Amino acid sequence: MTVIAVVSAGLSQPSSTRLLADRLAEAAGRHLAGPAENTEIRVIELRGLAVDIANNLVTGFPSPALKEALETVERADGLIAVTPIFTASYSGLFKSFFDVLDNTALQGTPVLIAATGGTARHSLALEHALRPMFTYLRAVVVPTAVYAASEDWGATSGDGLASRVDRAAGELAALLSGAPAKRPAEEKLIPFEQQLAALRPFTTG
Template identity: 60%
Template sequence: MTGTTTTKRIVVVSSGLSTPSSTRQLADRLTADAVSILGGRGIEVEVEVFELRDLAHDITNNLLLGFAPPKLEQALDAVARADGLIAVTPIFTTSYAGLFKSFIDVIDSQALTDLPVLIGATGGTPRHSLAIDYAIRPLFTYLHAIPVTTGVYAATSDWGDGGDGVRSLPDRIYRGAREFADLVAATDRSNLVSDPFALDRPTGHLIGGLAGE
Protein backbone atom coordinates (compact mmCIF):
# COMPACT_ATOMS: atom_id res chain seq x y z
CA MET A 1 0.00 0.00 0.00
CA THR A 2 1.45 3.32 -1.07
CA GLY A 3 1.21 6.16 1.41
CA THR A 4 -0.11 9.53 0.36
CA THR A 5 1.64 12.80 1.05
CA THR A 6 -0.37 15.79 2.20
CA THR A 7 0.46 19.14 0.63
CA LYS A 8 -0.44 22.43 2.30
CA ARG A 9 -0.32 25.90 0.79
CA ILE A 10 1.10 28.75 2.84
CA VAL A 11 0.98 32.36 1.68
CA VAL A 12 3.43 34.87 3.17
CA VAL A 13 2.65 38.59 3.09
CA SER A 14 5.36 41.08 4.04
CA SER A 15 4.63 44.81 4.09
CA GLY A 16 8.12 46.08 4.79
CA LEU A 17 9.05 49.19 2.82
CA SER A 18 12.84 48.99 2.73
CA THR A 19 15.34 46.67 1.07
CA PRO A 20 16.61 44.73 2.93
CA SER A 21 13.72 44.69 5.37
CA SER A 22 13.58 43.37 8.94
CA THR A 23 9.90 42.70 8.24
CA ARG A 24 10.80 40.36 5.39
CA GLN A 25 13.55 38.82 7.53
CA LEU A 26 11.03 37.99 10.26
CA ALA A 27 8.59 36.62 7.65
CA ASP A 28 11.31 34.35 6.26
CA ARG A 29 12.25 33.07 9.72
CA LEU A 30 8.63 32.31 10.61
CA THR A 31 8.13 30.55 7.29
CA ALA A 32 11.30 28.47 7.59
CA ASP A 33 10.31 27.17 11.03
CA ALA A 34 6.72 26.44 9.99
CA VAL A 35 7.84 24.56 6.86
CA SER A 36 10.40 22.60 8.88
CA ILE A 37 7.84 21.59 11.51
CA LEU A 38 5.27 20.53 8.92
CA GLY A 39 7.95 18.68 6.95
CA GLY A 40 8.85 16.74 10.07
CA ARG A 41 5.26 15.51 10.12
CA GLY A 42 5.41 14.31 6.53
CA ILE A 43 3.51 17.30 5.15
CA GLU A 44 4.81 18.98 2.01
CA VAL A 45 4.42 22.74 1.82
CA GLU A 46 3.99 25.07 -1.13
CA VAL A 47 4.96 28.63 -0.22
CA GLU A 48 4.10 31.83 -2.07
CA VAL A 49 5.62 35.09 -0.85
CA PHE A 50 4.25 38.53 -1.69
CA GLU A 51 6.04 41.80 -0.95
CA LEU A 52 3.26 44.38 -0.68
CA ARG A 53 5.52 47.25 -1.69
CA ASP A 54 5.64 45.64 -5.15
CA LEU A 55 1.83 45.71 -5.24
CA ALA A 56 1.29 49.19 -3.77
CA HIS A 57 0.09 50.85 -6.98
CA ASP A 58 -2.18 47.92 -7.83
CA ILE A 59 -3.70 47.97 -4.34
CA THR A 60 -4.43 51.69 -4.63
CA ASN A 61 -5.96 51.26 -8.09
CA ASN A 62 -8.16 48.46 -6.76
CA LEU A 63 -9.40 50.66 -3.91
CA LEU A 64 -10.13 53.49 -6.35
CA LEU A 65 -11.45 51.59 -9.37
CA GLY A 66 -12.76 48.34 -7.92
CA PHE A 67 -10.75 45.82 -9.93
CA ALA A 68 -7.47 44.02 -9.33
CA PRO A 69 -4.64 44.10 -11.90
CA PRO A 70 -3.11 40.68 -12.69
CA LYS A 71 -0.29 40.73 -10.11
CA LEU A 72 -2.64 41.73 -7.31
CA GLU A 73 -5.23 39.21 -8.49
CA GLN A 74 -2.57 36.51 -8.20
CA ALA A 75 -1.94 37.46 -4.57
CA LEU A 76 -5.65 37.61 -3.73
CA ASP A 77 -6.30 34.23 -5.34
CA ALA A 78 -3.35 32.74 -3.45
CA VAL A 79 -4.76 33.94 -0.12
CA ALA A 80 -8.21 32.55 -0.96
CA ARG A 81 -6.71 29.11 -1.75
CA ALA A 82 -4.24 29.03 1.14
CA ASP A 83 -4.22 26.65 4.07
CA GLY A 84 -2.35 29.19 6.16
CA LEU A 85 -1.27 32.83 6.06
CA ILE A 86 1.87 34.37 7.56
CA ALA A 87 1.31 38.13 7.74
CA VAL A 88 4.07 40.48 8.88
CA THR A 89 3.90 44.26 9.10
CA PRO A 90 6.03 47.05 10.48
CA ILE A 91 4.40 49.06 13.26
CA PHE A 92 3.95 52.74 12.46
CA THR A 93 2.39 55.15 14.98
CA THR A 94 1.36 52.27 17.28
CA SER A 95 -0.46 50.25 14.61
CA TYR A 96 -0.06 48.28 11.39
CA ALA A 97 1.26 49.89 8.22
CA GLY A 98 -1.27 51.56 5.95
CA LEU A 99 -0.15 49.40 3.02
CA PHE A 100 -0.81 46.27 5.08
CA LYS A 101 -4.34 47.43 5.97
CA SER A 102 -5.07 48.44 2.38
CA PHE A 103 -4.18 44.93 1.20
CA ILE A 104 -6.52 43.42 3.78
CA ASP A 105 -9.22 45.81 2.58
CA VAL A 106 -9.14 44.45 -0.99
CA ILE A 107 -9.31 40.77 0.02
CA ASP A 108 -12.72 39.19 -0.56
CA SER A 109 -14.79 39.33 2.62
CA GLN A 110 -15.07 35.52 2.74
CA ALA A 111 -11.50 34.63 1.77
CA LEU A 112 -10.06 34.54 5.29
CA THR A 113 -12.80 32.43 6.87
CA ASP A 114 -11.25 29.66 9.03
CA LEU A 115 -7.78 30.52 7.71
CA PRO A 116 -4.94 30.00 10.24
CA VAL A 117 -2.89 33.20 10.49
CA LEU A 118 0.53 33.66 12.07
CA ILE A 119 0.97 37.33 12.89
CA GLY A 120 4.38 38.98 12.91
CA ALA A 121 5.35 42.60 13.45
CA THR A 122 8.52 44.68 13.60
CA GLY A 123 9.33 48.02 15.15
CA GLY A 124 12.00 50.16 16.69
CA THR A 125 11.01 49.67 20.32
CA PRO A 126 9.57 46.76 22.33
CA ARG A 127 6.77 49.07 23.52
CA HIS A 128 4.97 48.58 20.19
CA SER A 129 4.65 44.82 20.67
CA LEU A 130 1.15 45.31 22.11
CA ALA A 131 -0.04 46.39 18.66
CA ILE A 132 -0.28 42.72 17.71
CA ASP A 133 -3.03 42.14 20.27
CA TYR A 134 -4.92 45.43 20.22
CA ALA A 135 -4.77 46.17 16.49
CA ILE A 136 -3.73 43.27 14.25
CA ARG A 137 -5.34 40.28 15.96
CA PRO A 138 -8.82 41.91 16.16
CA LEU A 139 -8.60 42.71 12.44
CA PHE A 140 -8.16 39.06 11.50
CA THR A 141 -10.70 37.89 14.07
CA TYR A 142 -13.27 40.29 12.58
CA LEU A 143 -12.70 38.61 9.21
CA HIS A 144 -13.29 35.14 10.73
CA ALA A 145 -9.68 34.04 10.37
CA ILE A 146 -7.96 32.03 13.13
CA PRO A 147 -4.92 33.93 14.46
CA VAL A 148 -2.57 31.71 16.44
CA THR A 149 -2.13 32.49 20.12
CA THR A 150 1.49 33.58 19.81
CA GLY A 151 2.11 36.70 17.76
CA VAL A 152 5.79 37.39 17.12
CA TYR A 153 7.13 40.91 17.52
CA ALA A 154 10.74 41.80 16.76
CA ALA A 155 12.17 45.11 17.92
CA THR A 156 15.39 46.55 16.53
CA SER A 157 17.27 45.31 19.59
CA ASP A 158 16.15 41.72 18.92
CA TRP A 159 18.33 41.61 15.81
CA GLY A 160 21.47 42.90 17.57
CA ASP A 161 24.30 41.18 19.43
CA GLY A 162 23.68 40.02 22.97
CA GLY A 163 20.80 40.75 25.29
CA ASP A 164 17.80 38.70 26.36
CA GLY A 165 15.76 39.77 23.33
CA VAL A 166 18.18 38.15 20.91
CA ARG A 167 18.05 34.86 22.75
CA SER A 168 14.26 34.87 23.10
CA LEU A 169 13.36 35.89 19.53
CA PRO A 170 14.20 32.46 18.03
CA ASP A 171 12.16 30.86 20.81
CA ARG A 172 9.17 33.10 20.09
CA ILE A 173 9.48 32.46 16.36
CA TYR A 174 9.52 28.71 16.92
CA ARG A 175 6.60 28.79 19.34
CA GLY A 176 4.45 30.81 16.96
CA ALA A 177 5.46 28.62 14.00
CA ARG A 178 4.61 25.46 15.95
CA GLU A 179 1.14 26.73 16.87
CA PHE A 180 0.62 27.78 13.26
CA ALA A 181 1.78 24.40 11.94
CA ASP A 182 -0.66 22.64 14.27
CA LEU A 183 -3.57 24.62 12.80
CA VAL A 184 -2.40 24.33 9.19
CA ALA A 185 -2.02 20.56 9.52
CA ALA A 186 -5.56 20.23 10.85
CA THR A 187 -7.34 22.75 8.63
CA ASP A 188 -9.46 21.88 5.60
CA ARG A 189 -10.69 24.84 3.59
CA SER A 190 -11.38 22.85 0.41
CA ASN A 191 -15.14 23.12 0.84
CA LEU A 192 -15.25 26.87 1.34
CA VAL A 193 -17.35 28.70 -1.23
CA SER A 194 -17.76 32.40 -1.77
CA ASP A 195 -21.00 33.94 -0.60
CA PRO A 196 -22.80 35.19 -3.75
CA PHE A 197 -24.61 37.79 -1.62
CA ALA A 198 -21.48 39.13 0.07
CA LEU A 199 -20.91 42.86 -0.16
CA ASP A 200 -18.28 43.75 -2.71
CA ARG A 201 -16.98 46.80 -0.86
CA PRO A 202 -13.59 46.53 0.86
CA THR A 203 -13.88 45.63 4.54
CA GLY A 204 -12.07 48.81 5.53
CA HIS A 205 -14.93 50.87 4.13
CA LEU A 206 -17.39 48.90 6.24
CA ILE A 207 -15.32 49.00 9.43
CA GLY A 208 -14.62 52.68 8.99
CA GLY A 209 -18.26 53.62 8.45
CA LEU A 210 -17.78 54.50 4.77
CA ALA A 211 -20.16 51.94 3.32
CA GLY A 212 -22.31 54.64 1.79
CA GLU A 213 -19.54 56.22 -0.25
Protein backbone atom coordinates in the same frame (compact mmCIF):
# COMPACT_ATOMS: atom_id res chain seq x y z
CA MET B 1 0.45 19.70 -0.33
CA THR B 2 0.17 22.41 2.31
CA VAL B 3 0.42 25.95 0.92
CA ILE B 4 1.38 28.83 3.22
CA ALA B 5 1.01 32.37 1.91
CA VAL B 6 3.40 34.90 3.43
CA VAL B 7 2.40 38.58 3.23
CA SER B 8 5.24 41.00 3.97
CA ALA B 9 4.49 44.74 4.12
CA GLY B 10 8.07 45.94 4.53
CA LEU B 11 8.86 49.17 2.70
CA SER B 12 12.65 49.19 2.63
CA GLN B 13 15.05 46.88 0.84
CA PRO B 14 16.48 44.94 2.58
CA SER B 15 13.63 44.82 5.08
CA SER B 16 13.54 43.56 8.67
CA THR B 17 9.86 42.81 8.07
CA ARG B 18 10.73 40.48 5.20
CA LEU B 19 13.51 38.95 7.29
CA LEU B 20 11.05 38.13 10.07
CA ALA B 21 8.56 36.77 7.52
CA ASP B 22 11.23 34.48 6.08
CA ARG B 23 12.22 33.21 9.52
CA LEU B 24 8.61 32.43 10.40
CA ALA B 25 8.04 30.66 7.08
CA GLU B 26 11.20 28.61 7.46
CA ALA B 27 10.23 27.61 11.01
CA ALA B 28 6.68 26.66 9.96
CA GLY B 29 8.06 24.55 7.13
CA ARG B 30 10.42 22.84 9.55
CA HIS B 31 7.56 22.00 11.93
CA LEU B 32 5.49 20.64 9.05
CA ALA B 33 8.33 18.58 7.59
CA GLY B 34 7.67 14.88 7.46
CA PRO B 35 7.60 11.88 5.10
CA ALA B 36 3.99 12.57 4.11
CA GLU B 37 4.11 16.38 4.23
CA ASN B 38 4.94 18.65 1.31
CA THR B 39 4.91 22.36 2.10
CA GLU B 40 5.02 25.22 -0.39
CA ILE B 41 5.76 28.78 0.76
CA ARG B 42 4.47 31.61 -1.44
CA VAL B 43 5.74 35.08 -0.51
CA ILE B 44 3.88 38.26 -1.42
CA GLU B 45 5.84 41.52 -1.15
CA LEU B 46 3.31 44.34 -0.85
CA ARG B 47 5.99 46.96 -1.60
CA GLY B 48 5.82 46.13 -5.29
CA LEU B 49 2.01 46.15 -5.31
CA ALA B 50 1.49 49.54 -3.61
CA VAL B 51 0.30 51.37 -6.73
CA ASP B 52 -1.90 48.45 -7.80
CA ILE B 53 -3.53 48.33 -4.36
CA ALA B 54 -4.22 52.09 -4.43
CA ASN B 55 -5.74 51.82 -7.91
CA ASN B 56 -7.92 48.91 -6.78
CA LEU B 57 -9.24 50.96 -3.86
CA VAL B 58 -10.26 53.72 -6.31
CA THR B 59 -11.51 51.67 -9.27
CA GLY B 60 -12.59 48.40 -7.66
CA PHE B 61 -10.58 46.38 -10.18
CA PRO B 62 -7.29 44.60 -9.40
CA SER B 63 -4.36 44.52 -11.79
CA PRO B 64 -3.23 41.05 -12.97
CA ALA B 65 -0.36 41.10 -10.44
CA LEU B 66 -2.62 42.09 -7.55
CA LYS B 67 -5.27 39.59 -8.59
CA GLU B 68 -2.65 36.84 -8.51
CA ALA B 69 -1.54 37.91 -5.03
CA LEU B 70 -5.12 37.99 -3.73
CA GLU B 71 -5.85 34.56 -5.18
CA THR B 72 -2.69 33.20 -3.57
CA VAL B 73 -3.93 34.32 -0.15
CA GLU B 74 -7.48 33.09 -0.79
CA ARG B 75 -6.36 29.62 -1.84
CA ALA B 76 -3.64 29.13 0.78
CA ASP B 77 -4.09 26.66 3.64
CA GLY B 78 -2.43 29.06 6.07
CA LEU B 79 -1.18 32.63 6.22
CA ILE B 80 1.77 34.41 7.80
CA ALA B 81 1.13 38.17 7.88
CA VAL B 82 3.93 40.56 8.85
CA THR B 83 3.83 44.36 8.98
CA PRO B 84 6.03 47.18 10.22
CA ILE B 85 4.43 49.20 13.00
CA PHE B 86 3.84 52.90 12.36
CA THR B 87 2.23 55.16 14.99
CA ALA B 88 1.29 52.17 17.16
CA SER B 89 -0.56 50.28 14.41
CA TYR B 90 -0.10 48.31 11.18
CA SER B 91 1.06 50.13 8.07
CA GLY B 92 -1.43 51.65 5.66
CA LEU B 93 -0.13 49.42 2.87
CA PHE B 94 -0.73 46.30 4.96
CA LYS B 95 -4.27 47.33 5.88
CA SER B 96 -5.10 48.39 2.31
CA PHE B 97 -4.15 44.96 0.96
CA PHE B 98 -6.58 43.24 3.31
CA ASP B 99 -9.19 45.90 2.53
CA VAL B 100 -9.24 44.80 -1.12
CA LEU B 101 -9.25 41.09 -0.20
CA ASP B 102 -12.72 39.54 -0.18
CA ASN B 103 -13.93 39.67 3.42
CA THR B 104 -14.82 35.96 3.40
CA ALA B 105 -11.49 34.81 1.94
CA LEU B 106 -9.82 34.07 5.28
CA GLN B 107 -12.76 32.42 7.00
CA GLY B 108 -11.41 29.44 8.93
CA THR B 109 -7.83 30.01 7.74
CA PRO B 110 -5.02 29.61 10.32
CA VAL B 111 -3.07 32.88 10.52
CA LEU B 112 0.19 33.76 12.25
CA ILE B 113 0.54 37.50 12.89
CA ALA B 114 3.86 39.28 13.35
CA ALA B 115 5.31 42.78 13.27
CA THR B 116 8.56 44.73 13.40
CA GLY B 117 9.34 48.10 14.94
CA GLY B 118 12.08 50.28 16.33
CA THR B 119 11.01 49.92 19.95
CA ALA B 120 9.31 47.28 22.08
CA ARG B 121 6.73 49.89 23.13
CA HIS B 122 4.79 49.12 19.96
CA SER B 123 4.49 45.38 20.58
CA LEU B 124 0.90 45.64 21.85
CA ALA B 125 -0.17 46.74 18.35
CA LEU B 126 -0.32 43.04 17.54
CA GLU B 127 -3.07 42.58 20.11
CA HIS B 128 -5.05 45.80 19.71
CA ALA B 129 -4.77 46.15 15.91
CA LEU B 130 -3.75 43.00 14.02
CA ARG B 131 -5.51 40.31 16.05
CA PRO B 132 -8.90 42.12 16.04
CA MET B 133 -8.65 42.68 12.27
CA PHE B 134 -8.08 39.01 11.49
CA THR B 135 -10.68 37.97 14.04
CA TYR B 136 -13.15 40.24 12.21
CA LEU B 137 -12.22 38.42 8.99
CA ARG B 138 -13.04 35.16 10.84
CA ALA B 139 -9.55 33.74 10.54
CA VAL B 140 -8.12 31.43 13.21
CA VAL B 141 -5.25 33.43 14.71
CA VAL B 142 -2.55 31.42 16.51
CA PRO B 143 -2.09 32.30 20.21
CA THR B 144 1.51 33.51 19.92
CA ALA B 145 2.07 36.76 18.02
CA VAL B 146 5.68 37.65 17.19
CA TYR B 147 7.06 41.17 17.55
CA ALA B 148 10.65 42.03 16.69
CA ALA B 149 12.09 45.32 17.92
CA SER B 150 15.53 46.47 16.82
CA GLU B 151 17.19 45.04 19.93
CA ASP B 152 15.52 41.63 19.50
CA TRP B 153 17.64 40.63 16.51
CA GLY B 154 20.69 40.14 18.70
CA ALA B 155 18.92 38.78 21.81
CA THR B 156 20.15 35.47 23.23
CA SER B 157 17.79 35.06 26.21
CA GLY B 158 15.65 31.95 26.61
CA ASP B 159 12.50 33.75 25.51
CA GLY B 160 14.19 35.73 22.75
CA LEU B 161 13.04 36.24 19.19
CA ALA B 162 14.15 32.81 17.98
CA SER B 163 12.12 31.14 20.74
CA ARG B 164 8.99 33.16 19.92
CA VAL B 165 9.36 32.46 16.22
CA ASP B 166 9.64 28.73 16.86
CA ARG B 167 6.67 28.68 19.24
CA ALA B 168 4.38 30.63 16.89
CA ALA B 169 5.42 28.55 13.88
CA GLY B 170 4.72 25.38 15.84
CA GLU B 171 1.22 26.62 16.68
CA LEU B 172 0.55 27.40 13.01
CA ALA B 173 1.85 24.00 11.94
CA ALA B 174 -0.36 22.28 14.54
CA LEU B 175 -3.44 24.03 13.16
CA LEU B 176 -2.49 23.18 9.59
CA SER B 177 -1.83 19.53 10.44
CA GLY B 178 -5.09 18.98 12.26
CA ALA B 179 -7.34 21.70 10.91
CA PRO B 180 -10.63 20.62 9.35
CA ALA B 181 -11.48 21.77 5.85
CA LYS B 182 -12.20 25.48 5.56
CA ARG B 183 -15.88 26.32 5.92
CA PRO B 184 -17.71 27.59 2.87
CA ALA B 185 -18.07 31.35 2.69
CA GLU B 186 -21.86 31.20 2.47
CA GLU B 187 -23.73 31.10 5.75
CA LYS B 188 -27.43 30.55 6.30
CA LEU B 189 -28.79 33.66 7.96
CA ILE B 190 -31.88 33.34 10.17
CA PRO B 191 -33.97 36.53 10.32
CA PHE B 192 -33.85 38.22 13.72
CA GLU B 193 -37.65 38.11 14.02
CA GLN B 194 -37.58 34.34 13.53
CA GLN B 195 -34.92 33.97 16.21
CA LEU B 196 -37.02 36.02 18.62
CA ALA B 197 -40.12 33.96 17.86
CA ALA B 198 -38.21 30.78 18.70
CA LEU B 199 -37.44 32.01 22.21
CA ARG B 200 -39.68 30.72 24.95
CA PRO B 201 -40.83 33.15 27.66
CA PHE B 202 -38.88 32.73 30.88
CA THR B 203 -41.18 31.74 33.73
CA THR B 204 -40.61 30.89 37.35
CA GLY B 205 -42.46 28.19 39.14
